[in-house]
Amino acid sequence: MEDQAPPVTVRGAFGRRDPDARGYFGEFGGRFVPETLVAPIAELEAAYLDARSDPAFEQQFTSLLRHYVGRPTPLHEARRLASALGASRVLLKREDLAHTGAHKINNALGQGLLAVRMGKRRVVAETGAGQHGVATATVCALLGLACDVYMGVDDMARQALNVFRMRLLGARVHGVDAGSRTLKDAINEAMRDWVANVHDTHYLLGSALGPHPYPLMVREFQSVIGQEARAQCLAQYGRLPDAVVACVGGGSNALGLFDAFIDDSAVRLIGVEAGGEAIEAGRHAARFAGGSPGILQGTRTFVLQDDAGNIGATHSVSAGLDYAAIGPEHAWLRSSGRAEYAHVSDAQALEAFQWLARTEGIVPALESAHGIAHLRELARESSPPELVLVNLSGRGDKDVQAVERQLRPDAAGQEPSL
Amino acid sequence: MRSRIRETFERLGAERRAGLVTYVTAGDPDLERSARVLGALDGAGADILEIGVPFSDPLADGPVIQRASERALASGTTLAATLEMVARERAAIRAPIVLFTYANPVVRVGLDRFAARASEAGVDGVLVLDLPVEEAGGLRAALEGVGLDTIFLLSPTTTPARIREAGRLGRGFLYAISRLGVTGARASLADGARDLVARIKRETALPVAVGFGLSTPEHVADVAQWADAAVVGSALVDVIGRWGQSDALVEHVEAFVRALRRGCAPRPLGGEQDGPR
Numbered sequence: 054m055e056d057q058a059p060p061v062t063v064r065g066a067f068g069r070r071d072p073d074a075r076g077y078f079g080e081f082g083g084r085f086v087p088e089t090l091v092a093p094i095a096e097l098e099a100a101y102l103d104a105r106s107d108p109a110f111e112q113q114f115t116s117l118l119r120h121y122v123g124r125p126t127p128l129h130e131a132r133r134l135a136s137a138l139g140a141s142r143v144l145l146k147r148e149d150l151a152h153t154g155a156h157k158i159n160n161a162l163g164q165g166l167l168a169v170r171m172g173k174r175r176v177v178a179e180t181g182a183g184q185h186g187v188a189t190a191t192v193c194a195l196l197g198l199a200c201d202v203y204m205g206v207d208d209m210a211r212q213a214l215n216v217f218r219m220r221l222l223g224a225r226v227h228g229v230d231a232g233s234r235t236l237k238d239a240i241n242e243a244m245r246d247w248v249a250n251v252h253d254t255h256y257l258l259g260s261a262l263g264p265h266p267y268p269l270m271v272r273e274f275q276s277v278i279g280q281e282a283r284a285q286c287l288a289q290y291g292r293l294p295d296a297v298v299a300c301v302g303g304g305s306n307a308l309g310l311f312d313a314f315i316d317d318s319a320v321r322l323i324g325v326e327a328g329g330e331a332i333e334a335g336r337h338a339a340r341f342a343g344g345s346p347g348i349l350q351g352t353r354t355f356v357l358q359d360d361a362g363n364i365g366a367t368h369s370v371s372a373g374l375d376y377a378a379i380g381p382e383h384a385w386l387r388s389s390g391r392a393e394y395a396h397v398s399d400a401q402a403l404e405a406f407q408w409l410a411r412t413e414g415i416v417p418a419l420e421s422a423h424g425i426a427h428l429r430e431l432a433r434e435s436s437p438p439e440l441v442l443v444n445l446s447g448r449g450d451k452d453v454q455a456v457e458r459q460l461r462p463d464a465a466g467q468e469p470s471l
Numbered sequence: 472m473r474s475r476i477r478e479t480f481e482r483l484g485a486e487r488r489a490g491l492v493t494y495v496t497a498g499d500p501d502l503e504r505s506a507r508v509l510g511a512l513d514g515a516g517a518d519i520l521e522i523g524v525p526f527s528d529p530l531a532d533g534p535v536i537q538r539a540s541e542r543a544l545a546s547g548t549t550l551a552a553t554l555e556m557v558a559r560e561r562a563a564i565r566a567p568i569v570l571f572t573y574a575n576p577v578v579r580v581g582l583d584r585f586a587a588r589a590s591e592a593g594v595d596g597v598l599v600l601d602l603p604v605e606e607a608g609g610l611r612a613a614l615e616g617v618g619l620d621t622i623f624l625l626s627p628t629t630t631p632a633r634i635r636e637a638g639r640l641g642r643g644f645l646y647a648i649s650r651l652g653v654t655g656a657r658a659s660l661a662d663g664a665r666d667l668v669a670r671i672k673r674e675t676a677l678p679v680a681v682g683f684g685l686s687t688p689e690h691v692a693d694v695a696q697w698a699d700a701a702v703v704g705s706a707l708v709d710v711i712g713r714w715g716q717s718d719a720l721v722e723h724v725e726a727f728v729r730a731l732r733r734g735c736a737p738r739p740l741g742g743e744q745d746g747p748r
Contacts, residue, residue, distance in 0.1 A: 075605065083606055084603070084605065084606065085574055085601045085602060085603075085606055086601055086603065087530070087531040087600055087601055087603075087624070087626075088603055088623075088624040088625060088626045088628075088629060088648065089626040089627070089628050089648060089651055089652075090628075091603045091605075091626075091628070091629070091633070092626075092628040092629065092630060092633075093628060231537060232527065232528065237528065238528075240530075241528055241529075241530040244530045245530060245531075245533070245652075245653045248531070248651060248652055248653060249651050249652030249653065250651070251628065251651060252651075347575050347578065347579060348574045348575045348578055348601070349528065349575065350528070350530065351601070353578075356575070358575065358579065360549075360579070361549035361550055361551065361576060361579065362526075362550065362575040362576035362577070362578070362579030362580070363526060363527040363544065363549075363575075363576070364527045364528050364575070
């Protein structure tokens with residue numbers, strides 16, 4: 054029944070798959086933070102565990118997801134894309150249609166409500182592509198919270214539209230001109246702000262990264278994606294997908310999708326990392342292809358690093374995937390064999406960006422285009438999955454100018470050569 | 472094994488004065504000049520030398536030490552190179568040496584290998600900024616196995632129960648963070664610092680050093696009234712940043728440290744109620 058909207062609910066997502074008491078998923082996770090943050094993080098954990106078991110909080114969250122975010126987002130069958138790729142059936146979970154244009158709003162809303170519940174008056178956040186920054190600025194405007202967003206100056210240049218959107222929404226955006234001037238450095242600066250202002254400030258971290266409870270909390274706020282997608286797939290197709298696919302930067306959109314399918318052992322869970330220009334130091338952000346276990350920004354996980362333990366430079370055409378560490382739960386899902394991980398290159402992602410526009414009339418975020426690009430690799434497998442569900446985590450308006458520059462570096466004004 | 476750090480605090484007790492702890496980043500501006508700076512600090516009266524291991528992502532540090540870390544990394548300084556420098560300079564230095572580092576370089580080497588190498592190099596204690604007591608069990612065991620002190624940080628936000636835990640697991644001394652926020656020189660001492668030291672003293676007998684924000688001889692003299700040691704980092708790193716390329720580097724470092732050290736004058740007899748114990 055295509056018309057039957059699935060229930061907008063997060064019931065069953067909260068508390069179902071917790072890490073251990075110290076925040077570990079297997080050997081990954083934990084809480085590696087400066088001493089000043091230990092108590093505020095313990096306070097945050099207690100407040101979160103209390104909120105998620107409070108029906109009033111869940112009701113408030115669920116109601117805003119429906120009436121403010123616009124959930125449930127549709128599940129769209131991409132017939133022309135599938136046929137162009139020689140793939141079987143492809144379903145797109147349309148997180149790009151959520152308010153502000155990406156899945157990021159789910160988590161920003163959940164943590165924003167939590168910040169209000171904790172009596173915080175101010176929020177700090179980092180952003181890479183700008184989507185989390187926009188979502189956070191949006192939620193702060195809605196809830197009446199002061200908002201400061203940190204963003205690497207290189208990312209500010211390549212996502213200028215989102216910088217303007219954040220300022221329009223009343224946020225202060227601070228350029229970070231340190232290190233690689235991208236997401237990692239923005240997180241460092243947001244944590245420095247937080248450590249100085251813990252009494253009245255909540256750090257609204259945007260992905261399933263950082264110290265416990267962030268990886269758990271962010272995944273649970275995002276798990277509505279998979280809850281809906283699973284119910285929609287069953288309702289519309291009478292079966293589960295053979296594989297679900299999502300791009301992985303920190304990994305929150307992927308975990309939000311995977312979570313509902315974890316116990317469906319026949320469903321393959323596939324995360325797609327940014328392969329950049331090549332799998333060589335400094336030219337990609339595929340942590341499982343070029344990384345090793347380490348500790349970065351509060352968590353033990355797979356990290357791109359050198360022999361001395363310094364964090365490696367990264368590159369991706371997509372600012373949202375351009376990060377040296379992966380969420381700890383992904384490291385655990387990979388080590389347990391439950392999820393598999395691949396990477397696609399900048400060039401493949403740019404190609405997929407155009408395929409989707411041409412075949413479905415949907416311009417995806419460059420991050421999400423990585424997931425789309427992987428469909429062609431899946432179609433080439435000896436027994437390809439027949440029904441594949443891809444998380445279209447965000448829309449590509451923010452990337453249009455950067456893609457134009459990529460496709461036509463010198464020839465402004467000419468027709469794009471697609 | 473006798474702890475050189477413990478001996479230093481015993482001597483300070485006998486001299487009736489607080490100690491001066493200095494922080495510099497290894498390899499800033501390069502390892503050769505860094506070695507000369509360590510000699511100068513020791514000679515000018517620093518009682519304990521903290522040596523920072525440069526790291527790509529120093530999220531607990533303010534801009535001054537971030538830039539020092541960048542200069543040190545640019546000069547090719549790693550944890551291994553830092554330990555080699557300590558090994559070369561150890562015999563000429565009287566003061567205990569505390570390695571001040573982030574967790575990742577240490578876990579990259581491996582805890583046991585790190586502990587063995589630090590011990591061979593002549594390091595006396597290790598403080599890891601992003602390894603709170605709950606995560607420090609493995610490192611502490613490895614360091615204890617080779618007779619090195621594990622030093623914990625305590626903050627104004629630390630609960631009494633965790634102060635007790637740090638007092639139980641820590642060795643050498645405890646490092647009290649005077650204020651919320653990252654490292655960096657400030658114009659005045661934080662109001663809550665003295666209260667934090669008093670809270671720590673209620674839970675543990677370990678000596679307490681106070682740092683974060685101290686930048687002048689007056690700050691040191693103030694802290695010296697009610698703590699066992701005062702730590703100066705960013706203000707000293709700033710001196711190195713300004714004079715690092717000059718022949719006068721060592722002179723300027725010595726002059727600054729002598730001035731700081733004057734803040735650690737012996738306490739008058741009979742002033743026990745103001746003393747740390």
